[in-house]
Amino acid sequence: DARVTQTPRHKVTEMGQEVTMRCQPILGHNTVFWYRQTMMQGLELLAYFRNRAPLDDSGMPKDRFSAEMPDATLATLKIQPSEPRDSAVYFCASGLVLWTGEGSNQPQHFGDGTRLSIL
Amino acid sequence: EDKVVQSPLSLVVHEGDTVTLNCSYEVTNFRSLLWYKQEKKAPTFLFMLTSSGIEKKSGRLSSILDKKELFSILNITATQTGDSAVYLCAVSPGNTGKLIFGQGTTLQVKP
Numbered sequence: 001d002a003r004v005t006q007t008p009r010h011k012v013t014e015m016g017q018e019v020t021m022r023c024q025p026i027l028g029h030n031t032v033f034w035y036r037q038t039m040m041q042g043l044e045l046l047a048y049f050r051n052r053a054p055l056d057d058s059g060m061p062k063d064r065f066s067a068e069m070p071d072a073t074l075a076t077l078k079i080q081p082s083e084p085r086d087s088a089v090y091f092c093a094s095g096l097v098l099w100t101g102e103g104s105n106q107p108q109h110f111g112d113g114t115r116l117s118i119l
Numbered sequence: 120e121d122k123v124v125q126s127p128l129s130l131v132v133h134e135g136d137t138v139t140l141n142c143s144y145e146v147t148n149f150r151s152l153l154w155y156k157q158e159k160k161a162p163t164f165l166f167m168l169t170s171s172g173i174e175k176k177s178g179r180l181s182s183i184l185d186k187k188e189l190f191s192i193l194n195i196t197a198t199q200t201g202d203s204a205v206y207l208c209a210v211s212p213g214n215t216g217k218l219i220f221g222q223g224t225t226l227q228v229k230p
Binding site for chain 1: 153155160161162163164167207209214215216217218219220221222223
């Protein structure tokens with residue numbers, strides 16, 4: 001079965017350090033999403049890419065977060081500098097989105113997440 | 120503002136019981152509603168609903184959508200301990216494919 005792969009699975013680091021999370025989407029999917037999950041806020045959309053182009057990153061703090069997709073097999077989410085309030089599980093998901101016209105999009109498939117703890 | 124509300128937030132039942140989970144939504148340009156099950160790790164896809172009144176079924180799980188009243192239900196019959204999880208409802212507005220999630224319903228099935 002095709003899967004979304006995220007690394008690392010766990011990350012513990014000190015406040016102020018740079019954190020980079022990586023995602024390999026499912027081959028053939030044209031849209032990649034980054035979500036963050038916390039107990040208080042649930043699952044929130046941070047940013048997403050269509051055919052590697054960033055479309056919307058309004059869900060993430062622009063001063064410290066950045067998301068890129070250097071090629072079709074890799075999406076990255078960086079936090080610099082990290083803060084304790086960034087502690088959460090970060091999920092990457094990919095899907096096949098029609099973007100135009102009628103018809104159904106394919107459901108998104110999620111990676112196992114990166115559990116981030118900022119001390 | 121687009122919003123998805125699930126109820127109840129948590130539920131404890133015994134094996135063999137039937138449960139109904141609720142999801143109501145307010146969203147601009149509704150495209151589809153999805154249900155996911157989340158255990159320890161990634162949310163895993165259960166159902167995608169786009170049309171009113173058509174039941175989707177998979178084993179003991181079923182779901183239906185009412186686009187007039189803006190809600191969906193997820194039914195689980197003859198529950199088992201393996202059904203214990205957080206059930207997430209999400210709505211996809213427009214053509215972007217992005218998902219807006221509800222808070223989730225935590226289901227615990229006791230033996």
